[in-house]
Amino acid sequence: MHAHLSAASTATRPHRAFPVPDTAATAPLASRCSAPIRLVGERLTVDRETGEIVERFASADAPDGVVLVACGNRRANRCPSCATTYRRDAYSLVRAGLAGDQARGISSELASHPRVFATLTAPSFGAVHRRVVRGGSTLPCHRGAYEATCSHGRPISCGVRHEEQDNSLGQPLCPDCYDYEGAVLWNAHAGALWRRTTIAMSRLLAARAGVPRTEIGDFVRLSFVKVAEFQTRGLVHLHVILRLDGPDRSAPPSWATTELLAEIVAQAAAQSWLRIQRPDDRPFVVRWGSQLDVRPIRPNAAGEGSDVRVAGYLAKYATKAAENAGGADRRLHSAYEIGQLAVTDHARTMMATCWALGADPRYELLRLRAWAHMLGFRGHFLTKARRYSVTFGVLRTARVRFRTTLALFARALAGETVFDPASTLVIGGFSFAGVSMPAIMGTGWSAEGSAP
Numbered sequence: 001m002h003a004h005l006s007a008a009s010t011a012t013r014p015h016r017a018f019p020v021p022d023t024a025a026t027a028p029l030a031s032r033c034s035a036p037i038r039l040v041g042e043r044l045t046v047d048r049e050t051g052e053i054v055e056r057f058a059s060a061d062a063p064d065g066v067v068l069v070a071c072g073n074r075r076a077n078r079c080p081s082c083a084t085t086y087r088r089d090a091y092s093l094v095r096a097g098l099a100g101d102q103a104r105g106i107s108s109e110l111a112s113h114p115r116v117f118a119t120l121t122a123p124s125f126g127a128v129h130r131r132v133v134r135g136g137s138t139l140p141c142h143r144g145a146y147e148a149t150c151s152h153g154r155p156i157s158c159g160v161r162h163e164e165q166d167n168s169l170g171q172p173l174c175p176d177c178y179d180y181e182g183a184v185l186w187n188a189h190a191g192a193l194w195r196r197t198t199i200a201m202s203r204l205l206a207a208r209a210g211v212p213r214t215e216i217g218d219f220v221r222l223s224f225v226k227v228a229e230f231q232t233r234g235l236v237h238l239h240v241i242l243r244l245d246g247p248d249r250s251a252p253p254s255w256a257t258t259e260l261l262a263e264i265v266a267q268a269a270a271q272s273w274l275r276i277q278r279p280d281d282r283p284f285v286v287r288w289g290s291q292l293d294v295r296p297i298r299p300n301a302a303g304e305g306s307d308v309r310v311a312g313y314l315a316k317y318a319t320k321a322a323e324n325a326g327g328a329d330r331r332l333h334s335a336y337e338i339g340q341l342a343v344t345d346h347a348r349t350m351m352a353t354c355w356a357l358g359a360d361p362r363y364e365l366l367r368l369r370a371w372a373h374m375l376g377f378r379g380h381f382l383t384k385a386r387r388y389s390v391t392f393g394v395l396r397t398a399r400v401r402f403r404t405t406l407a408l409f410a411r412a413l414a415g416e417t418v419f420d421p422a423s424t425l426v427i428g429g430f431s432f433a434g435v436s437m438p439a440i441m442g443t444g445w446s447a448e449g450s451a452p
Helices: 023-030 082-099 108-112 180-189 190-209 214-217 260-273 307-315 333-340 347-358 361-366 394-413
Strands: 036-049 053-057 068-069 115-120 132-134 137-140 222-231 236-245 275-276 283-287 292-296 382-385 424-435
Touching: 023 260, 068 236, 082 108, 082 236, 082 382, 115 260, 132 292, 180 190, 180 283, 180 361, 190 214, 190 222, 190 236, 190 260, 190 275, 222 307, 236 260, 236 307, 236 424, 260 292, 260 307, 333 347
Parallel strands: none
Antiparallel strands: 036 053, 036 068, 036 424, 115 236, 115 292, 132 137, 222 236, 222 382, 275 283
């Protein structure tokens, strides 16, 4: 028998089957979720040896006739509760790769390995309003002759000392001069550019070790975790933690130092690029911007270079997306919808550019219309190397087991029958029945197409 079986599909979302939820373990999370998923179906607990059904639960037996499961959305503006859970998981994942996690088999000796924190930015595609702070003082946005103008008659200087919440930050000084096509294409290729950068790092490491690139893994391995952040100008930049290990997360050789790692990151960022074509067939080179920041992460450090501070910094950006740069938090379905969004003119133009380029067969694989709400960026916001640390799946499984243990303990205190999970098998099936909480208990549902 299979542990997960499909239930009869609903009319609203056919052929969609869901894993069998542990209602006692998921209820605390779903109760705080902004848009929990409603499931209908049943779950059977069967004795592994005799095949006897020792417990049966059906969604019809629940007070509202459905089982609620947290949506799991990582975006803070969509679901603060699930975003908080995701941020905490992201923090645990990042911190485990910096200081180790003995409970999950990751040695604390990782703290002594060479580690750096790097920030890679996008190049400029036109002058934008910015906040310049030096020595605690806020300087004019763009200094220059106030009478100087661009070819479109707009001033190319700005003497305003912008505040942090100024709505003009990130907006072009001249929208007609701004290279929107280049900005969208750069966002769409940021993931491919990062891949080439990691390949360049491996080649540089192999050259320093004097071995072929295919053999460098026998001596030293490069692990990383990165988070993408949208700048106010609508372009992503990457915050990356990189670490050098020996095979199987052991100590790297003595020549693999923090200084060497920082040097290799800087060289790889400068050497990595890829060439594509613009819509008018002109060549376009995708490369990193000139602003590159690489800082060492020292063991037992305090302040900005500490494990706690760096892990918290990355986890904070893991729950943000393009809406922080004026974009949308949902996929768009038409060009008309772009014009109706309550976004900045700059973000609207970037989304319209994505939609226009998405009709070009040369950019079909980029799926720019599907990612117009992300201003063309197609990558995941948090990714890591396989060997960096634990996975989100491990952390989620540990949380479910913990809550299940608490639920079983509560059953025992109440005098109810408690079954050993090792001696039973849970089978059943649940299907989609709607999104969000029931409007009023027993009178109907708050989402269309989800009748009880």
